[in-house]
Structure formats: structure tokens, C-alpha cells
Amino acid sequence: MRSSDFLVLPLLALLLGCPGTDDDDDTTPFDCSLGVWNEDGSWEDLDGADVELIFGFQGFLWISVQVEADAGGPDFANILFSAEVGDDDPFGGSVPNVPFTAQDGARRSDEVQVRLDNDEGPEPFIGETLHLAIRGRAGARECTAEADMTLRDDDPCLHTDDEPVCPDDDDSADDDDSGR
Amino acid sequence: MRWILLLLLAGCSTPWQAEHLEPYPNPFGPADVGWAPQPNRDNPQEIAVVGHRAFVTLPGSPDEPGSQIAVINLNTGGVSRIGVGRSPTGIAAHPNGRFVFVANRFSNYISVVDVGLQTEIQRLPSDFYATELAFSPDGRELWITNRWRDAVAVWQLREVGRGFEVTDRFEPGVPVGTNPRDLAMSEHGTTVAVASITGLTVSVIDRASRTELHRLDLGAPANDVLFVGEHLIVATTSASTHHHAFAGPDTDGDGRPGDGTPNINFADLQNELAVYNLATGELLHRYTSDTICCRDYRDVDPGDAARLGELLPPEDTWIVGGSLPEQLTWAHGRIWLSYSASNELQSFTIDPEDGALSPGPVLDSGGHNPHAIVGTEDGLLVTHRLGETVGVFDSAGAFDRSIPVGDLSGGAFPATDAEIGELFNFVTAPFTVDGDGSCTHCHREGGNIDKAFSMPLTRRVGVGLRQTMAYRGAADSRPWFFESGMDETNFVPVMNELSRIENFCCSDYTLWPSGPPAGCSENPPPECFDEANPGSIDGAVATRPYEFAPDRPTLEPTRDAFYEARIESLIGRSESYGDGLFWEDPVTGTKRALDLDFDGITRALGLFLLQEPNLLPNPNEADRGSVRRGEAIFNSGATGCVACHPAPSFSLSTTTRGDAGLPLVMRPVVTPLRAEDGTNLDLFAQGFVDLFPAVEQDDCEDVCGADCEDNPSVCDDLRDVAFGVTPLRGIWDRADGMLHHGRARGLREVLCTPGHPALLPGEVGFNEVDGIPDSHGGTSHLSPAEIDDLIAFLETL
Numbered sequence: 010m011r012s013s014d015f016l017v018l019p020l021l022a023l024l025l026g027c028p029g030t031d032d033d034d035d036t037t038p039f040d041c042s043l044g045v046w047n048e049d050g051s052w053e054d055l056d057g058a059d060v061e062l063i064f065g066f067q068g069f070l071w072i073s074v075q076v077e078a079d080a081g082g083p084d085f086a087n088i089l090f091s092a093e094v095g096d097d098d099p100f101g102g103s104v105p106n107v108p109f110t111a112q113d114g115a116r117r118s119d120e121v122q123v124r125l126d127n128d129e130g131p132e133p134f135i136g137e138t139l140h141l142a143i144r145g146r147a148g149a150r151e152c153t154a155e156a157d158m159t160l161r162d163d164d165p166c167l168h169t170d171d172e173p174v175c176p177d178d179d180d181s182a183d184d185d186d187s188g189r
Numbered sequence: 190m191r192w193i194l195l196l197l198l199a200g201c202s203t204p205w206q207a208e209h210l211e212p213y214p215n216p217f218g219p220a221d222v223g224w225a226p227q228p229n230r231d232n233p234q235e236i237a238v239v240g241h242r243a244f245v246t247l248p249g250s251p252d253e254p255g256s257q258i259a260v261i262n263l264n265t266g267g268v269s270r271i272g273v274g275r276s277p278t279g280i281a282a283h284p285n286g287r288f289v290f291v292a293n294r295f296s297n298y299i300s301v302v303d304v305g306l307q308t309e310i311q312r313l314p315s316d317f318y319a320t321e322l323a324f325s326p327d328g329r330e331l332w333i334t335n336r337w338r339d340a341v342a343v344w345q346l347r348e349v350g351r352g353f354e355v356t357d358r359f360e361p362g363v364p365v366g367t368n369p370r371d372l373a374m375s376e377h378g379t380t381v382a383v384a385s386i387t388g389l390t391v392s393v394i395d396r397a398s399r400t401e402l403h404r405l406d407l408g409a410p411a412n413d414v415l416f417v418g419e420h421l422i423v424a425t426t427s428a429s430t431h432h433h434a435f436a437g438p439d440t441d442g443d444g445r446p447g448d449g450t451p452n453i454n455f456a457d458l459q460n461e462l463a464v465y466n467l468a469t470g471e472l473l474h475r476y477t478s479d480t481i482c483c484r485d486y487r488d489v490d491p492g493d494a495a496r497l498g499e500l501l502p503p504e505d506t507w508i509v510g511g512s513l514p515e516q517l518t519w520a521h522g523r524i525w526l527s528y529s530a531s532n533e534l535q536s537f538t539i540d541p542e543d544g545a546l547s548p549g550p551v552l553d554s555g556g557h558n559p560h561a562i563v564g565t566e567d568g569l570l571v572t573h574r575l576g577e578t579v580g581v582f583d584s585a586g587a588f589d590r591s592i593p594v595g596d597l598s599g600g601a602f603p604a605t606d607a608e609i610g611e612l613f614n615f616v617t618a619p620f621t622v623d624g625d626g627s628c629t630h631c632h633r634e635g636g637n638i639d640k641a642f643s644m645p646l647t648r649r650v651g652v653g654l655r656q657t658m659a660y661r662g663a664a665d666s667r668p669w670f671f672e673s674g675m676d677e678t679n680f681v682p683v684m685n686e687l688s689r690i691e692n693f694c695c696s697d698y699t700l701w702p703s704g705p706p707a708g709c710s711e712n713p714p715p716e717c718f719d720e721a722n723p724g725s726i727d728g729a730v731a732t733r734p735y736e737f738a739p740d741r742p743t744l745e746p747t748r749d750a751f752y753e754a755r756i757e758s759l760i761g762r763s764e765s766y767g768d769g770l771f772w773e774d775p776v777t778g779t780k781r782a783l784d785l786d787f788d789g790i791t792r793a794l795g796l797f798l799l800q801e802p803n804l805l806p807n808p809n810e811a812d813r814g815s816v817r818r819g820e821a822i823f824n825s826g827a828t829g830c831v832a833c834h835p836a837p838s839f840s841l842s843t844t845t846r847g848d849a850g851l852p853l854v855m856r857p858v859v860t861p862l863r864a865e866d867g868t869n870l871d872l873f874a875q876g877f878v879d880l881f882p883a884v885e886q887d888d889c890e891d892v893c894g895a896d897c898e899d900n901p902s903v904c905d906d907l908r909d910v911a912f913g914v915t916p917l918r919g920i921w922d923r924a925d926g927m928l929h930h931g932r933a934r935g936l937r938e939v940l941c942t943p944g945h946p947a948l949l950p951g952e953v954g955f956n957e958v959d960g961i962p963d964s965h966g967g968t969s970h971l972s973p974a975e976i977d978d979l980i981a982f983l984e985t986l
Contacts, residue, residue, distance in 0.1 A: 064698075066879060127696070
């Protein structure tokens with residue numbers, strides 16, 4: 010988001026419709042899949058792909074994914090997800106009101122963050138297969154998608170602020186940027 | 190003729206009628222994910238003992254208020270109920286021993302209960318939100334704190350037959366700090382002390398002249414007050430704002446930056462007892478709960494000269510043993526104190542000469558969320574506000590038994606996943622690494638204390654700040670906090686502050702930058718017991734300059750294990766019930782309960798905040814000319830208020846508005862908090878922005894281009910952050926400090942442009958951005974009377 014967008018959002022909100030609630034029993038399916046929008050502008054399907062595990066703020070771990078629907082997809086959807094790594098118990102969460110925007114004849118969601126248990130750091134996840142399943146609901150419309158992806162760690166640094174802190178960066182731990 | 194005259198006179202006055210405030214409708218309902226039916230609870234709160242009977246108020250919650258008190262026969266243990274007004278809170282026994290008076294916060298009267306008849310015999314008209322009561326020793330005067338009026342009222346009473354006549358009313362009464370709750374009268378009735386839980390002060394009032402002698406500024410909520418001889422004891426928390434000692438805004442008013450204390454963020458949150466000289470108002474002692482506990486950068490040791498450890502309170506003052514000093518009493522020659530956030534009690538002896546306290550052992554309270562503590566002839570009684578019971582103790586504080594007085598028909602507390610979250614909210618300390626903090630330290634009774642804190646989300650750790658936000662009406666402010674970036678499942682940086690992950694050996698990513706050794710949890714390696722924590726890394730990289738004490742604060746090797754062990758010890762289970770908190774397969778719909786680890790407890794708390802909004806019903810009369818005029822101003826295009834603050838939550842940045850593509854944020858509408866060099870102290874840590882995609886902040890490169898490559902902070906004076914729109918519903922009850930930085934004092938300062946004629950002497954208009962007025966709605970054209978009308982309307986929301 011850039012600064013010029015800040016003022017536009019409230020006006021957009023007044024104009025946009027509502028996706029409704031999550032409790033409709035008579036749902037109409039629509040197609041969706043899991044992917045990610047690469048920095049070079051290309052769309053990458055996540056099923057069978059590698060995905061970067063982000064080691065970030067306060068040691069939290071996550072991956073970011075997006076949901077693609079066809080051109081008739083929703084403006085917003087409530088996303089329920091479940092993730093399973095190796096033999097560990099699946100875990101999950103939900104993200105309400107995820108916006109979808111038109112791109113290349115499809116509708117693609119904003120970033121959906123899947124936060125992994127960081128109790129023992131990122132190491133146990135590297136190289137493991139993560140099975141991700143999602144359900145998107147927009148009023149009476151619903152889609153499900155699943156993907157298997159391999160967790161990679163091309164960037165082992167900890168992204169906490171402007172400058173990453175890397176395991177081999179001996180100087181990093183001696184800096185005190187505490188403002189004093 | 191005489192009859193006609195009497196009829197005319199009768200027609201001129203409206204007979205008083207009992208009225209009751211109605212709860213706000215709960216926006217979280219069966220259609221919402223996670224909703225589940227909740228058991229009714231009575232939340233026993235205050236106690237008055239008369240002879241062999243104990244009278245206990247049962248206020249319920251703001252969403253489901255009760256209208257009864259319980260009566261315990263202390264000889265038999267039998268419990269009966271008496272109907273009173275809505276949401277009875279305070280209770281006091283009349284000195285004649287034949288009546289108890291009950292303050293009903295959601296009714297416009299005080300109930301008089303005949304002890305012998307065991308029934309309400311009289312309703313004495315009062316303002317709504319009468320909260321706590323204290324009689325003069327002769328029983329002829331009643332002092333009443335009022336949360337709505339921010340005042341303490343004084344009634345003169347006369348016994349008439351089997352009841353009372355109020356012969357004189359001094360109302361609203363003596364102005365005191367925001368949201369007064371507890372009060373006490375000195376032994377001989379010469380002095381009254383009133384504690385304000387939101388306003389962070391104690392008012393010491395001369396009873397005869399009804400004038401305030403001292404306004405004691407605690408810098409922290411005043412939870413209770415107690416007179417002991419010539420001394421006034423105040424139960425409170427730490428005055429710190431969690432900043433560095435000498436960096437950032439001057440939050441302790443000493444003319445220097447910072448808060449004057451070396452600990453930062455939640456490690457700076459302590460539990461305290463203050464002792465004052467009653468005659469002079471002089472602070473004699475301030476005891477604290479500080480400890481050397483943690484393996485993260487926030488906690489400073491007294492011997493750490495490099496980090497100003499000498500500024501810590503002397504170690505001989507570290508005698509407060511529990512979390513959130515809640516209620517005080519004098520019984521059996523000692524001061525007794527309940528700790529609501531740690532399920533504990535403690536007693537103290539006091540030196541009558543100098544007021545010095547000596548601590549007794551910390552004791553188990555025998556139930557969840559202890560509140561009132563009172564003495565009986567041979568022991569003590571303690572209400573368990575969440576446990577729905579009253580604990581019975583001997584005179585040494587040994588627990589004997591619990592007597593159910595509340596509503597346990599829905600099962601023992603906690604009986605649902607939302608109630609597990611409620612337990613964590615109020616009894617947080619067992620889940621913290623230092624045993625000190627709780628959610629309710631800052632969100633007292635679900636409100637927001639009048640204090641802005643350093644928070645871990647800011648770019649300049651220990652320097653920036655955010656005003657505490659109210660928990661009440663959490664659904665209205667969802668996504669949460671000023672940034673509108675977090676929701677009920679993921680406010681993990683705040684939770685992390687309670688028990689930072691670096692404190693758990695196998696979770697410590699600073700000790701094991703490449704990951705802990707295999708099997709660390711099951712078989713912790715020697716480093717877990719003898720290695721110092723090398724530092725903390727989250728925007729404030731810091732190392733301890735000396736070998737830290739080897740003992741880690743907890744035995745559990747990981748944080749998840751710590752959480753599961755603590756919830757298991759509290760409620761006998763370590764997974765959710767599954768009624769509101771569950772994992773669901775998105776494809777098959779299969780559901781199962783969740784482990785109550787760090788993530789599970791975080792979600793339980795989020796669920797509670799949605800399930801129980803706890804907005805206090807609004808007592809302000811909406812059918813008034815000023816309110817109608819104010820509403821028209823609010824809705825006018827000239828002010829533009831309604832564009833960003835539409836009903837029902839009076840915010841755009843909330844999911845209660847129909848899920849219109851939220852969250853919504855916008856550039857600052859008031860001048861950011863800035864350092865002397867112009868640096869915007871509101872800026873977020875980049876890691877925080879990365880963790881929460883909905884959070885918005887100008888990128889350095891977009892503002893200053895290539896210069897950022899050499900210095901990422903080069904444009905910190907030009908970059909801005911985006912904030913959500915604060916919901917206005919319930920604003921009548923919030924702290925005076927407003928806006929994201931808490932600098933505006935009340936709605937007038939929020940609304941007025943600089944120099945606006947409506948401003949009172951000394952007030953500052955905050956409706957401007959860097960000198961450009963009307964940035965927060967057009968108000969410069971409004972007259973002072975119109976500003977008053979607008980405020981009158983806002984206070985009815």
C-alpha cells in the first residue's frame with residue numbers, strides 16, 4: 010500500500026457491496042486455486058511449488074499465499090484454512106473479508122497469511138511438505154482448494170526491521186538500536 | 190377550590206419512577222464463526238458482613254446484568270437471594286446493623302435491604318452508575334461514587350420508621366478522577382478517599398467541607414483505598430509507561446524524556462502498594478513486585494549500570510507478591526490484599542509510626558479472580574468473581590472452603606471456550622514469565638486506563654507510544670487497535686509481551702539461531718540450564734553485558750508447553766471444549782478441539798472479547814435539544830463526521846458495518862507524535878508491517894528514493910502511518926486521554942481546531958495536521974455552543 014491509497018479506501022468502502030455471512034447452507038460453488046503473485050509480476054500456482062518460509066517479527070513464522078478465482082469470482086470472501094506439515098496435527102485459522110481484485114481475466118485475493126507454530130524456530134519445517142486447504146465463502150458462494158508445497162528457506166535471516174538479522178551476522182547482536 | 194389547587198400542583202411534578210438501563214445489542218451472534226451459547230454468570234463482587242450474615246452483590250455482566258444479591262448464613266453455609274436493582278455492585282452495611290445499602294449501577298436508585306426481613310424495603314432515587322458506598326460512623330451520611338458523573342455524591346440520611354429519608358443531597362457531588370470506584374472513610378469520619386481506576390488518581394476529601402484536600406497522582410489505576418491509623422494505603426500498579434528511562438516522550442512529567450524507569454515494555458508492568466501520610470498527602474512508601482526474571486531485553490537488573498539499573502526501586506521494596514492488587518481490608522491486625530490476576534492473597538503488617546509494610550506469605554485465593562476481601566469474627570471472606578463462589582478462610586489466611594453464591598447451573602467456570610478466554614483475560618499472570626502482568630492491568634474492567642504506553646509494534650522501541658484502547662465493544666473495533674491490523678486470532682505481538690519466546694530454552698531463536706537441537710523439548714540440552722540468553726531481536730537488538738542468572742524463569746522448554754501446563758493447572762484441561770474454538774477441515778467440515786497452547790489461548794481471548802462485548806449501557810439522555818442539535822451537526826456535510834463514523838459502531842474500520850472490504854485505514858488526521866528532530870514516533874516496526882499485511886506505512890523508498898539504501902531512517906520525519914477509525918460507541922465512558930497518542934484531553938480537545946473559541950483556558954485543539962486545521966472534520970466554523978452540542982450527541986452513543 011502506498012500513501013496515495015490511504016484516502017481512497019474509506020470512499021471505496023462506502024461504494025462496495027457486502028459479501029454476507031458465513032452461515033448459508035445452500036451454497037453455490039465457484040472454482041478457486043492457491044497461488045502467489047511473484048515480484049516479477051507472474052502468477053505461480055502453489056500446488057507442487059516451493060514456498061518461502063518467512064522468519065519475521067519477534068520470531069514469528071509464516072507463509073503468504075493468495076487465492077485465485079475465475080472472472081466471476083467474489084469481491085470479498087471469508088477464508089478458512091487448514092495446514093498440515095508432515096505428520097504433525099493440522100492447524101488452521103480464518104481470515105475475514107479478504108478482498109479479491111481483477112487480474113489477467115481472473116480475480117485474485119490479497120495476501121492470506123498462514124502463521125506456523127514458532128515454538129522451536131523454523132528449522133523443523135525446512136524441506137517439509139505443507140498441505141494447505143482453504144475454503145472461501147462469499148455469501149452463498151463457496152469454493153475449496155488444496156495444494157501441497159515444499160517449505161524452503163532461501164533467506165535464513167530474521168526480518169525484524171529495515172535491516173535483516175542473519176545467523177552469521179555476528180555484529181547484529183551487539184547493536185543496540187533501542188533509542189537510548 | 191383547595192382540591193383543584195392540589196390537583197394542579199400534582200400535575201406539575203412527575204412522580205419518580207424506577208428506571209433501568211438496557212444492554213447494547215450484541216453484534217456477535219449465531220451467524221458468526223465461533224459463536225456458542227454461554228452460561229449465565231452472576232460474578233459475585235462486593236461483600237458486607239452483618240452479624241452472622243454476609244451480603245454479596247451479584248452484578249452479572251454488562252451484557253447480562255443481574256438484579257439480586259446473595260445472602261450467606263455464616264453459621265450454616267446456607268445461601269439465599271434478595272432482589273434489588275439492576276447490576277448491583279457496591280454494598281455497605283449501615284452502622285446500626287439493621288440495613289444494608291446496595292448501589293445498582295444500571296438502575297436509578299439505591300436499594301435499602303432490611304437485614305432482618307431479608308428483603309428490599311426501599312428504593313432511594315439516585316443517578317445511574319452509583320458504584321460504591323461508604324457510611325459515616327454515625328450512619329447519618331452516605332458517600333456514593335458515581336462512574337458516570339466522575340464524582341462522589343453525599344447524602345444526609347434520617348431514619349424514618351422502617352426506612353430512610355434523604356434530607357439533603359449534594360449531587361453530582363465532589364468532582365474526582367475519571368471512573369471512581371472504591372472509596373473509604375477514615376476511622377473517625379473526618380476524611381474520605383476516592384479511588385479512580387481510569388483516572389489514575391486518589392482524591393483525598395475533607396468530609397466536613399466536602400473539598401478535595403489532595404489529588405494523589407499514582408500514574409496508575411487506583412484499585413482500592415484503605416485507612417489504617419494515620420496512613421492511607423492504595424492498591425495500584427506501576428506508574429511507568431514502559432518507555433526507556435530517558436528517551437521518548439516525557440511521560441512522568443519530570444521535564445526529561447522517558448518515564449524514568451529502566452525496564453521497558455511489559456517488563457515495566459508491576460504491582461504496587463502506596464502508603465501516604467493522611468494529613469499531608471506525602472508519599473511515604475511505594476512497594477512493588479519487581480523481580481529479576483527474564484531472558485529478554487526488556488528486563489533490567491539493579492546491577493546493570495549500563496542500562497540504568499540503579500533507577501529501579503530498592504530491592505527491599507519488592508514485597509508485593511501477586512498480580513493486580515485489587516481490594517484491601519483491615520482484619521485481625523493486618524492489612525489483607527486480594528490479587529485478582531493471579532488468584533492470590535497476601536497480608537501485611539504496618540508500622541504505625543512510619544507506615545512501613547512487612548509482607549506475609551502469598552496465599553492461594555481458592556478460586557478464580559478474587560475480588561472483595563473482608564474480615565469476619567474469626568476469619569476472612571473473599572469473592573471469586575469468575576468462580577461464582579465465596580471463599581472462606583481462617584484468620585491466618587488458610588483456605589477452608591468455597592460457598593457457591595453465583596450461577597453454576599451452566600457448569601463450573603470456565604465451561605466454554607469463550608470463558609477460557611475470559612479466565613485468561615482476568616487471570617493472566619500465571620501465563621507470564623515474571624508473574625506480574627495481566628490484560629486487566631491496562632484494560633481495567635474492560636475499559637481503558639488513562640495512559641499511553643510504549644508498545645512493541647513501534648519502530649522506535651521504548652520510545653513511541655499508543656493510548657490504551659478499551660476492550661469494551663471489541664466487535665466495534667475489529668480489526669483491533671489503532672492500526673486496524675490485527676483480529677481476534679492473531680494479536681500475537683501483544684501476547685508475546687506477556688511471555689516472550691526468548692525466555693523458553695528450546696523456543697529461544699536467539700540462543701539457537703539455526704534451530705534448537707533435535708529433541709530439545711523432550712531432552713533439553715545443557716545450554717538450557719547454563720547458557721545466558723544472548724539477546725533479543727525484534728527491532729531492538731540488545732545484549733546483556735554480563736552473564737545473566739542461569740535460572741530460566743520457567744521450567745518448560747517451550748512456550749507452548751508453558752501455556753499448556755499453566756492452563757492445565759488452572760482448569761484441569763489443556764485443550765478447548767470445541768464449542769467455539771476448534772480446528773475445521775475446510776474441505777470435509779470435520780472439527781476437533783484445539784490445544785490451549787500460545788496460539789490456542791490467544792484465540793480463546795479473542796473469542797471472549799467478541800462473545801462478551803461488555804459495552805456499558807449509556808446513561809445519557811438522548812431526547813434533549815442539545816443532543817438533537819449535535820446530531821444534526823454530526824450528520825452535516827460541513828463537519829463530515831458521519832462519513833468516517835457511521836452508525837451503528839460509528840466507525841468505518843470495523844466488521845460490524847457489514848463486512849464492506851475491511852479493514853479500512855487512512856493517513857493521519859492529526860499531527861503525528863514527533864521527536865525533537867521531527868522523526869515520526871508513530872512509525873511501525875517494519876517487521877510488524879510485514880507480519881500484518883493490513884497495516885499501512887509509507888515505504889522509505891517511496892518518499893526518499895535511493896537515499897534509503899544507505900540510511901533506512903533518512904525519511905522518518907516524512908513518512909506516515911495509517912490508522913483505523915476509532916469507534917465512537919461507548920466513548921462517554923472512556924479515559925480522558927484520546928487519539929492514538931492519548932495527548933488530547935477529552936472530546937473538546939479532539940474536536941477543536943487550534944485556537945478555537947470553544948477551548949477552555951489551557952486546552953489545546955488537536956484538529957489539525959502540521960498546522961492545517963479541520964483535518965479531523967470541519968469544526969472551525971462551529972460556535973462554542975455548537976461544539977457543546979456535538980459533544981452532547983457523542984456522549985449518547
